[in-house]
Amino acid sequence: MAKIIDGKLIAGEVRARIADEAAALAKCGVVPGLAVIIVGDDAASQVYVRNKHKACAEAGFYSEVIQMPRETTENELLCKIESLAEDGKIDGILVQLPLPEHIDEKKVTAAIPPEKDVDAFHLENTGRIMTGDYRYLPCTPAGIMTMLRHEKIDVAGKECVVIGRSNIVGKPMAMMLLNENGTVTVCHSKTKNLAEVTRRADILVVAVGKAGFVTADMVKEGAVVIDVGINRGEDGKLHGDVDFEGVKDVASAITPVPGGVGPMTITTLLENTLAAAKRRAER
Numbered sequence: 001m002a003k004i005i006d007g008k009l010i011a012g013e014v015r016a017r018i019a020d021e022a023a024a025l026a027k028c029g030v031v032p033g034l035a036v037i038i039v040g041d042d043a044a045s046q047v048y049v050r051n052k053h054k055a056c057a058e059a060g061f062y063s064e065v066i067q068m069p070r071e072t073t074e075n076e077l078l079c080k081i082e083s084l085a086e087d088g089k090i091d092g093i094l095v096q097l098p099l100p101e102h103i104d105e106k107k108v109t110a111a112i113p114p115e116k117d118v119d120a121f122h123l124e125n126t127g128r129i130m131t132g133d134y135r136y137l138p139c140t141p142a143g144i145m146t147m148l149r150h151e152k153i154d155v156a157g158k159e160c161v162v163i164g165r166s167n168i169v170g171k172p173m174a175m176m177l178l179n180e181n182g183t184v185t186v187c188h189s190k191t192k193n194l195a196e197v198t199r200r201a202d203i204l205v206v207a208v209g210k211a212g213f214v215t216a217d218m219v220k221e222g223a224v225v226i227d228v229g230i231n232r233g234e235d236g237k238l239h240g241d242v243d244f245e246g247v248k249d250v251a252s253a254i255t256p257v258p259g260g261v262g263p264m265t266i267t268t269l270l271e272n273t274l275a276a277a278k279r280r281a282e283r
């Protein structure tokens with residue numbers, strides 16, 4: 001039976017350290033500040049934003065939630081970003097995705113100054129991941145790397161397989177594993193003989209968005225399995241992309257859903273915002 005990697009516990013430890021560092025910074029007159037903009041009333045997005053706000057409060061950060069109506073124009077949103085870019089209290093700006101269809105996500109991401117882009121979606125920050133010379137790392141894959149380090153799972157020389165190639169999870173995940181000297185394969189919907197590829201993995205990261213997609217027969221005995229998926233089932237509960245019950249008997253370590261990767265994502269957001277505030281303190 002695999003070791004269950006407790007993301008909640010790891011996140012708690014990292015957040016306690018962040019809160020201590022934020023308190024020390026506050027004594028020097030710099031309180032880390034995060035602004036989260038949400039456009040429209042998507043229910044899942046509202047929950048994510050509330051969780052981010054709560055995590056900021058617990059870490060002693062200043063946090064602003066800017067709720068804008070669904071009819072907000074692209075220009076109005078860009079103006080709001082511009083004013084936050086100039087706001088000295090704000091170290092990080094995050095625009096909750098998805099945006100309503102009439103707003104161009106790329107334009108919005110590009111409008112956030114790279115030094116305040118704590119989600120690391122701006123092209124400048126994305127490009128920096130390629131060279132390993134980064135300012136911020138995208139929250140979900142960076143949270144997974146923190147987990148692996150915490151569990152003393154060495155990536156160097158390991159066969160790493162990532163299923164999923166999205167810009168926010170799969171691709172940066174692959175690059176980070178490569179930067180840590182893993183031998184990395186990225187799979188997607190056009191990959192042939194997927195199970196053959198996944199069975200080679202010492203470390204398997206699954207970010208597909210389909211409940212129970214990875215089954216025990218796709219996993220090598222003793223592999224580390226990281227489940228990024230968040231799927232709301234008909235039972236109203238959250239399910240991962242991995243068939244946890246089957247795979248836990250084959251893997252050596254596995255993340256549960258909920259309580260695995262999820263808590264690490266917001267933790268990295270706090271880390272990025274703290275790093276931005278430290279840079280402000282040095283100016």
Ligand code: NDP
Pocket residue numbers: 140163164165166167168169170187188189190191194207208209210228229230231261262265
């Ligand atoms: P996307 O929908 O952007 O990407 C899904 C990827 O899965 C695509 O690259 C797609 O391939 C691939 N895929 C789909 N079907 C198959 C298949 N049959 N075989 C192999 N690959 C397949 O999703 P995200 O990366 O944004 O998110 C993935 C999951 O992670 C979702 O459940 C999401 O909710 C969750 N998530 C969780 C977070 C957390 O904090 N825990 C944060 C972000 C996301 P192709 O490119 O060819 O279409």
